[in-house]
Amino acid sequence: MENSLFRLQAIFQEVFDQPELNISATTTARDVPGWDSLTNINLIFAIEREFGIKFALGEIQELNNVGEMAVLIDQKTKNRAKT
Amino acid sequence: MKPEGKQAKWELPTELKSPLSAELILRKRIALRKELLKQPELLPCRIAILGGSTTQEIASILDIFLLAQGIRASFYESDYNAFFEEAVFGAPKFREFNPEIVFVHTTWHNVSQFPELLDSEQRVEKLLRSEMQKFEILWSRIRQDFKALIIQNNFDLPRLRPLGNLEASECYGRVNYLLRLNAEFARYARTHSRFLLNDILYLSAQLGLTQWIDNSYWYSYHMALSPIATVAITRNLAAIIKSIYGKAKKCLVLDLDNTLWGGVIGDDDLQGLVLGRDHPLGEAYLDFQRYVKGLQNRGVLLGVCSKNDPENAMKGFSHPDSVLKLEDFSSFKANWNPKSDNIREIAAELNIGLDSIVFVDDNPAERAIVAMQVPEVAVPDVGSDVSLFAEILEGEGYFEPLKIAQDDIERGAYYRDNAQRTACETNFASYDEFLASLDMTAEIGPFIPVYLERITQLINKSNQFNLTTRRYTSAEVEALSRDGYHITLYGRLQDRFGDNGLVSVIIGSICEQALEIDLWVMSCRVLKRGMEQAMFDALVQECQALGIRKLIGVYIPSKKNGMVAEHYSSLGFCPKEASPPERKQWEFEVPPTYNELVKHIRRTAISERSGASIS
Numbered sequence: 001m002e003n004s005l006f007r008l009q010a011i012f013q014e015v016f017d018q019p020e021l022n023i024s025a026t027t028t029a030r031d032v033p034g035w036d037s038l039t040n041i042n043l044i045f046a047i048e049r050e051f052g053i054k055f056a057l058g059e060i061q062e063l064n065n066v067g068e069m070a071v072l073i074d075q076k077t078k079n080r081a082k083t
Numbered sequence: 084m085k086p087e088g089k090q091a092k093w094e095l096p097t098e099l100k101s102p103l104s105a106e107l108i109l110r111k112r113i114a115l116r117k118e119l120l121k122q123p124e125l126l127p128c129r130i131a132i133l134g135g136s137t138t139q140e141i142a143s144i145l146d147i148f149l150l151a152q153g154i155r156a157s158f159y160e161s162d163y164n165a166f167f168e169e170a171v172f173g174a175p176k177f178r179e180f181n182p183e184i185v186f187v188h189t190t191w192h193n194v195s196q197f198p199e200l201l202d203s204e205q206r207v208e209k210l211l212r213s214e215m216q217k218f219e220i221l222w223s224r225i226r227q228d229f230k231a232l233i234i235q236n237n238f239d240l241p242r243l244r245p246l247g248n249l250e251a252s253e254c255y256g257r258v259n260y261l262l263r264l265n266a267e268f269a270r271y272a273r274t275h276s277r278f279l280l281n282d283i284l285y286l287s288a289q290l291g292l293t294q295w296i297d298n299s300y301w302y303s304y305h306m307a308l309s310p311i312a313t314v315a316i317t318r319n320l321a322a323i324i325k326s327i328y329g330k331a332k333k334c335l336v337l338d339l340d341n342t343l344w345g346g347v348i349g350d351d352d353l354q355g356l357v358l359g360r361d362h363p364l365g366e367a368y369l370d371f372q373r374y375v376k377g378l379q380n381r382g383v384l385l386g387v388c389s390k391n392d393p394e395n396a397m398k399g400f401s402h403p404d405s406v407l408k409l410e411d412f413s414s415f416k417a418n419w420n421p422k423s424d425n426i427r428e429i430a431a432e433l434n435i436g437l438d439s440i441v442f443v444d445d446n447p448a449e450r451a452i453v454a455m456q457v458p459e460v461a462v463p464d465v466g467s468d469v470s471l472f473a474e475i476l477e478g479e480g481y482f483e484p485l486k487i488a489q490d491d492i493e494r495g496a497y498y499r500d501n502a503q504r505t506a507c508e509t510n511f512a513s514y515d516e517f518l519a520s521l522d523m524t525a526e527i528g529p530f531i532p533v534y535l536e537r538i539t540q541l542i543n544k545s546n547q548f549n550l551t552t553r554r555y556t557s558a559e560v561e562a563l564s565r566d567g568y569h570i571t572l573y574g575r576l577q578d579r580f581g582d583n584g585l586v587s588v589i590i591g592s593i594c595e596q597a598l599e600i601d602l603w604v605m606s607c608r609v610l611k612r613g614m615e616q617a618m619f620d621a622l623v624q625e626c627q628a629l630g631i632r633k634l635i636g637v638y639i640p641s642k643k644n645g646m647v648a649e650h651y652s653s654l655g656f657c658p659k660e661a662s663p664p665e666r667k668q669w670e671f672e673v674p675p676t677y678n679e680l681v682k683h684i685r686r687t688a689i690s691e692r693s694g695a696s697i698s
Contacts, residue, residue, distance in 0.1 A: 017113035037304070038139050039113075045310040046110040057299045 001025070004051075004070040004077075011050055015043045025067025051077055093122050094458060099151045101463040101479055105314035112147060119150035124642070126328060126554060131159040131182035131231070133166035135193035136307035144313055148321035152330055163305065166193070167217065171224050178228065183556050184324065185225050186234045190283070190307040191241055191261055198255035200246075207254045215267050222271070222278065230558035232277045234323060236316075237265045239287040242296050276535070277558050279323055279485060286315050322480025328554060329543025332461060332481040333435050335378060336426055338444035339389040339396055339417070341467070343375070343407065344368050348399045349391055359404030367470040372406040374473040379411050383482050384498060386414040386429045388442070393417040413498035422449055423456030433498055434607040436546065441481050443472065486536045500580040501608065518613060518683040521578040525614065527621040528689040530564035530571040537585045538573055545604035546643040548615075550636070550650060553602050555590075568593055569601075570625050574618050576609055576684070583609055587618050597633040598626055603650075616680035619654050626673050635659070636669040654680070 005025065013021050016034050029035045035043075047069075048054055053076040063069050096118050098107045108115065130145070132138045142158045149156045159180040161169045166187055169177050195214055198207045218235075225233055238261045250256035265284060272280040287295040290312060297309035308316060325331060340347045345357025345364050357365045358372075379385050385407075389396050396417030400409045409415070414432050416425035422444070430437045437459035444450050445467045454462040463479050465472045504521070511517040530538060539557040546552070555563075563569045574587040587605040591598040600622075605615060626634065636651035638644075652658070656669035 011110070014110050014114070015112075017111075017117065034113075038143055041140055041300070041304055041306070041310065042109050042112060046106075049106050049110075055299065057302050060303070 001067070001070045001074055004073045005066070007050060008047070008066060008070060008073075011043065011046050015039055015046055023066050025065065025070065027066040028064070047073070053077060053080065095151060099147070101475065103314075103318075103478075105311050108144065108147060108314055109310055112143060115147055116150065119147065120155075122150070122153060124153070125150070125155035126153055128154055128156050128184065128324075128328065129159070129180060129182050130156045130184045130186060130324075131161070131177060131180055133161045133170055133185060133187045135164055135166050135187075135189035137163060137305050138188055140306060140310070140313050141188060141308075141317060145317040145320055148317050149324060152321060152325040154325065154328060154330070156324075164193075167221055170221050170228075173228070182229060182231045183558070184234060184327065185229065185231045186281070186320065187221070187236065188307075189236050189238075191238045191257075192307055194238070194261070194264070197257055198260055200255060202255040204254050207260065211260070211263055211267070214264060218268070219271070222275075226275075226277060230556070230562045232279065232327060232556055232558050234279050234281050234320065235268065235272075236281045236283045237268045239283045239295060240292060242292050242298075276532075276561065279327075281316070281320060281323065283316060286319055287312070290315055319480065322483040323485070325480075326483045326485050327556060329540055331439075331483055332383075332441050333439040333544075334384040334386055334413070334429070334433060334441070335375065335476075335482075336386040336388045336414075336429060336440055336442045336460075337375065338422075338446065338449065339387060339391060339399055341445045342443060342469075342472075343372060344399060344402065344405070345469070349395045353398060353402055356399065356402055358402055364469070365404070369404060369406065371469050371472050374476075376406050376411065378482060379407075381484060381487050384413045384433060384435075385411055386426075386433070386440075387412050387416060388422050388425045388429065388444075389417045390419055390422070391417040421452070421456070423453050426453060426457055426460055434610075439544075441476070441479075443476060445469070445472075488537055497581060497583060497608070504578070504580050514611075515682075521580075521612070521683065523576060523578045523612065523684040524687045525577075525617045525684045526575040526687050526689055527572055527618060529625075530560065530573055531689070532561075534573055534585055535561055535564070538588050541585065541588055541606065542602065542604055545606065546641070547607050547646055548605040548610065549641075549644050550603045550647055551601060551639045552641045552644060555602075563590065570598060570622070570629070570631075572618060572621055572625065574605075574614060574621070576612065576614055578612075587614055589618055589622055591622070591634075593629070593631065596631055597635055598631045599635040600637060603636075613681050613683050615650070616654075616682075617684045617686070620677075620679045620681050621686070623673060623677050627675075627677065632673050634671040634673060636671065638667045638669070639665065640667075 005023070009021070009023050012023050012032065013019050016032060016039060021032065044055065044060060051073050053073065059072060063072065096115055098104065098111055098115060132142055138160045142160055146156055146158070159177060159182060161174070161177065166189060195217060196210060198210055222233055222235070225231060240258055240261060244250045244258070246253065246256055250258040253259060268280060272278050294309060295312045296307070300306040300309055337343055345368055346355050348356060358368050359365045360369065375385065387396065397409055399405065400407060414429040416429060418425070426440060426442060427437065430440060437457055441461045441463065442450070442453050443463065443465055445465065450462050450464065453460060461479070461481060463475055465475045511520065535557055539555060539560050542560070543554050564571050570591045570593060572589040573585055575585045576583040586609045588602065589600060590602040591600045636656050638648060638651065640648065651669035654671070656671045659668040659670050662668035
């Protein structure tokens with residue numbers, strides 16, 4: 001998860017254009033200024049491309065914070081490695 | 084991206100240079116926008132997006148591509164899926180926004196009703212008519228309410244085919260139905276001015292439907308297009324819009340060896356060149372030549388810029404399989420000078436800006452040097468595989484045509500004729516004698532519909548001989564040509580070497596007994612021919628006929644129009660006292676009897692050209 005969080009941080013910094021932005025497992029949309037529906041789409045797409053995964057319909061909506069996002073990413077990349 | 088620096092010249096961020104990465108653009112959108120806004124002299128424009136699905140992401144990326152073209156758009160976006168209601172029932176905010184361009188972003192999801200299984204041809208036809216009627220109500224309402232130009236998507240196709248291949252063959256099939264609607268949209272585009280089609284059927288095919296539509300983004304965010312498709316569609320839109328504002332490129336400059344043919348003409352000689360059907364590589368070069376020839380046919384100027392001895396370089400075009408011939412090129416530079424110098428010379432010779440040139444070379448080092456030395460020139464990264472050159476070039480949308488006019492087809496010939504004119508110039512005792520020998524005739528008159536596209540193009544492309552650098556959309560030009568408050572004049576010039584085409588435009592607004600000249604542009608290719616005097620004579624006569632007593636000339640200095648700083652004084656205007664230098668005004672009293680200034684140009688009657696009406 002740590003590794004995914006680290007990579008997520010770089011994505012967040014670029015998508016929101018905030019090079020100093022620090023995220024942690026407990027970060028939520030409310031903590032990041034500029035996290036609106038448009039940047040959210042940019043963010044989801046950037047994450048999908050960065051990790052080479054595709055979120056299933058509804059998966060994103062269930063996440064409560066960035067930590068859960070990282071866990072989901074780890075699951076998906078692990079599953080991909082198995083197949 | 085480059086660090087901020089006061090001296091540093093602004094440069095397009097690498098993310099937006101060819102080859103383009105949709106991924107990076109989406110990811111770095113905010114930073115890119117910030118950087119792009121640092122450009123000097125951005126052209127403002129107002130675009131309304133009427134959406135049949137969400138449009139926010141479309142606007143956000145279109146914004147980036149337009150900024151990369153030097154256009155700063157402000158956007159109005161309709162409420163979700165309210166494209167029809169807002170236009171037809173007149174949303175006040177939409178009205179207030181007063182768009183210059185209305186983009187109707189609809190997709191197959193917005194077809195009101197598809198035929199039902201086993202519907203008869205008649206029923207389908209009826210359904211088709213009623214769908215068309217809905218869209219025609221929308222379009223005519225927009226055309227009526229605004230001077231705006233409409234850009235309308237045609238239809239893409241659904242990912243699913245419950246009827247399998249019958250979707251395409253049966254009249255009630257969705258594919259069949261959508262393609263018929265597309266044909267109707269196309270017919271409307273052909274028969275109406277101020278209306279352009281955005282061909283998303285092609286774009287979706289190019290990308291593939293599974294990439295074009297992403298189900299999870301549709302269900303989650305009601306994006307009719309995937310993020311990747313959003314980049315494709317906005318890039319295509321930006322190509323159209325930059326052409327609307329006269330920012331399309333004019334000239335393609337080509338390297339020779341391993342660009343137009345395989346091999347090195349200086350070493351391999353004619354028989355050693357790889358060109359023609361009997362070789363896979365030779366066939367690819369042949370096809371690239373055909374593509375280039377196609378561009379030339381529709382008015383793109385061609386130039387050669389090659390490190391070669393001129394005799395060798397020219398010899399290449401005598402190859403029996405060469406589709407391109409020497410006479411297809413308006414400028415030919417084959418020597419050992421740096422290519423950047425040659426390209427500057429080509430621009431000067433053709434009287435066009437460096438920013439209207441595209442340079443294609445298989446050699447990455449040459450590309451890099453040109454890109455660095457003359458950053459205004461567009462240098463696509465075409466790689467070194469000739470089978471991809473045309474596609475990469477086309478993907479950039481440099482030469483997007485809005486309409487193909489007779490003038491475009493004749494343009495290449497004009498530039499060739501010009502070489503003869505210049506050669507001729509040197510044989511005369513005086514310049515007057517030379518002008519007299521040109522046997523020039525001008526057709527000057529108020530705007531007429533057949534010329535509106537060309538007039539708009541000239542207005543928006545002219546930078547040097549342009550007194551005010553005001554830009555107009557074709558819709559605005561059309562409106563003011565009929566409103567009775569303006570005097571409009573266009574001028575075409577012919578001489579014994581050929582037709583120079585429509586080369587000058589004046590727009591003046593009438594204010595009681597005075598006329599303020601809002602715009603005066605002329606193509607630099609007819610400089611020093613007396614055309615400005617001919618236009619002025621016509622303007623004065625027009626004013627006399629309308630009882631206008633005074634002319635007010637305005638000069639707004641820009642970076643490029645220094646050559647016309649004294650234009651009005653040379654025509655006999657007096658500077659108006661206390662007019663500010665950033666908007667210098669000049670006055671001219673219209674005398675009751677006026678002696679024409681023009682000496683060597685005869686005026687001819689205005690010809691309504693047949694078969695070219697655009698409205």
